[in-house]
Amino acid sequence: MAECLAEHLHYPLVAREIIQEAASELGVSEADLSRGMERTPRLWNRQSSERRLYIAAVQAALAEQVAGGDLIYHGRAGQVLLAGLPGVLKVRLIAPMDLRLRALTESEGMDSASAEQYIRHVDAVRARWVKMMYGKDVEDPVLYNMVINLKTLSIPAACSIVTKAADQPDFAVTKEVKLKLLDFRQACRVKLALAKARDTRSLDLRVEADGKEIDVFGAAPALSSGKMGEHIVDVARTVEGVETVRLKLEWFDPYP
Amino acid sequence: MTAECLARALGYPCVGREILQEAARTVGVPVEDLSERLEARPSLFARLTQERKRYLLAVQTALAKHCVTGKLVYHGLAGQFLLRDLPGVLSARLIAPLETRVQTLTSSHHRMTQKAAEEFIQTVDEERRRWVKLMYGADVEDPSLYDITVNLQSISLDTACVIIAEASAQPQFEVTAEVRKRLEGFGSECREQLLGMGG
Numbered sequence: 001m002a003e004c005l006a007e008h009l010h011y012p013l014v015a016r017e018i019i020q021e022a023a024s025e026l027g028v029s030e031a032d033l034s035r036g037m038e039r040t041p042r043l044w045n046r047q048s049s050e051r052r053l054y055i056a057a058v059q060a061a062l063a064e065q066v067a068g069g070d071l072i073y074h075g076r077a078g079q080v081l082l083a084g085l086p087g088v089l090k091v092r093l094i095a096p097m098d099l100r101l102r103a104l105t106e107s108e109g110m111d112s113a114s115a116e117q118y119i120r121h122v123d124a125v126r127a128r129w130v131k132m133m134y135g136k137d138v139e140d141p142v143l144y145n146m147v148i149n150l151k152t153l154s155i156p157a158a159c160s161i162v163t164k165a166a167d168q169p170d171f172a173v174t175k176e177v178k179l180k181l182l183d184f185r186q187a188c189r190v191k192l193a194l195a196k197a198r199d200t201r202s203l204d205l206r207v208e209a210d211g212k213e214i215d216v217f218g219a220a221p222a223l224s225s226g227k228m229g230e231h232i233v234d235v236a237r238t239v240e241g242v243e244t245v246r247l248k249l250e251w252f253d254p255y256p
Numbered sequence: 257m258t259a260e261c262l263a264r265a266l267g268y269p270c271v272g273r274e275i276l277q278e279a280a281r282t283v284g285v286p287v288e289d290l291s292e293r294l295e296a297r298p299s300l301f302a303r304l305t306q307e308r309k310r311y312l313l314a315v316q317t318a319l320a321k322h323c324v325t326g327k328l329v330y331h332g333l334a335g336q337f338l339l340r341d342l343p344g345v346l347s348a349r350l351i352a353p354l355e356t357r358v359q360t361l362t363s364s365h366h367r368m369t370q371k372a373a374e375e376f377i378q379t380v381d382e383e384r385r386r387w388v389k390l391m392y393g394a395d396v397e398d399p400s401l402y403d404i405t406v407n408l409q410s411i412s413l414d415t416a417c418v419i420i421a422e423a424s425a426q427p428q429f430e431v432t433a434e435v436r437k438r439l440e441g442f443g444s445e446c447r448e449q450l451l452g453m454g455g
Binding site for chain 2 (some may be wrong): 164165
């Protein structure tokens with residue numbers, strides 16, 4: 001499907017490259033990055049910081065590509081990593097189990113029982129991950145612009161429909177949309193810098209960008225040194241193009 | 257609105273409430289009674305089962321009659337179930353955020369407040385969810401019941417219309433002679449079943 005779309009729309013196809021770029025940015029292997037993103041937290045603080053870092057790196061890699069021009073992304077969690085962005089058409093394909101089984105047994109030479117086990121496992125992991133990270137149900141159609149059911153529609157038919165949708169003015173990359181995508185990229189760069197920096201990596205922060213101005217939201221500990229705010233501003237300013245950093249934080253007492 | 261836009265784009269007639277009116281005439285009751293009985297709350301279900309089945313079959317028969325040509329846009333009661341698994345039929349669902357739906361409702365009914373519109377939408381959704389669960393044991397929001405689900409959060413009605421028209425133009429929904437025969441057969445089956453229940 002993604003290949004058919006790339007051919008029709010003449011956009012590059014991006015999937016694994018995003019994980020590769022994120023892994024390379026962090027100096028870890030692709031396998032470690034994928035595992036780290038999916039790991040269910042046990043040692044909450046350490047692992048959640050690590051997972052946040054990995055996800056920030058993946059989102060930043062995706063944001064670089066998205067801001068760089070048109071593309072087709074068929075990879076992990078596009079519907080949540082790019083949620084709320086203009087100019088992005090989010091599509092989900094669904095298919096009945098028998099169709100998915102047939103596709104897998106034919107392409108991978110698996111027997112039917114193993115294929116079913118594999119599909120159920122992948123579905124469960126994906127659903128758990130989206131629930132854990134974003135509190136959303138991966139099957140909820142509100143996360144997507146459209147859901148296409150391959151029970152009756154073929155892949156080439158679905159490809160024609162998505163191509164038509166992508167050509168509509170609702171998804172045109174106008175000058176304003178382009179600016180929003182650049183702001184998104186800048187916000188992702190700052191978020192990644194904060195997730196990497198020693199003084200700020202434990203914080204769960206949300207970042208918005210408007211040109212050279214950055215807003216940082218979230219909860220942060222009110223340290224006796226009073227320096228947490230300074231740390232955040234300093235880290236954000238290390239990102240090229242950042243001039244103003246506004247902190248919109250809720251301060252909490254770390255030793256109540 | 258999308259149904260009308262789609263009907264214009266495809267050059268097909270658009271039917272909704274007309275189907276209920278035809279069904280009401282067939283079973284010889286006012287359309288309001290038919291609607292009321294069909295949509296009766298679950299507490300009345302046991303008592304009305306036979307009657308409800310007959311009314312629903314009358315609706316299905318009226319719909320089947322219009323479907324025979326293979327050219328129809330239906331926006332009404334339970335199309336995804338009444339025409340389920342029939343060839344040549346594209347089932348589409350439109351969804352939209354509550355705030356969009358409230359805005360649409362208050363702008364078309366000027367006396368309706370935002371709160372009243374919200375309550376109305378929530379009540380209608382809940383009734384529909386309960387009805388579909390009761391009648392078909394399904395979740396009305398399950399995307400696997402439809403060929404395509406379009407979210408109007410960032411898609412305009414005009415674009416939704418273009419998307420659904422494109423879907424309906426795919427070869428899977430072509431009304432071939434074979435498909436037409438199957439649709440005719442479906443119409444006859446519905447009529448016979450309805451006659452078996454007393455017309």
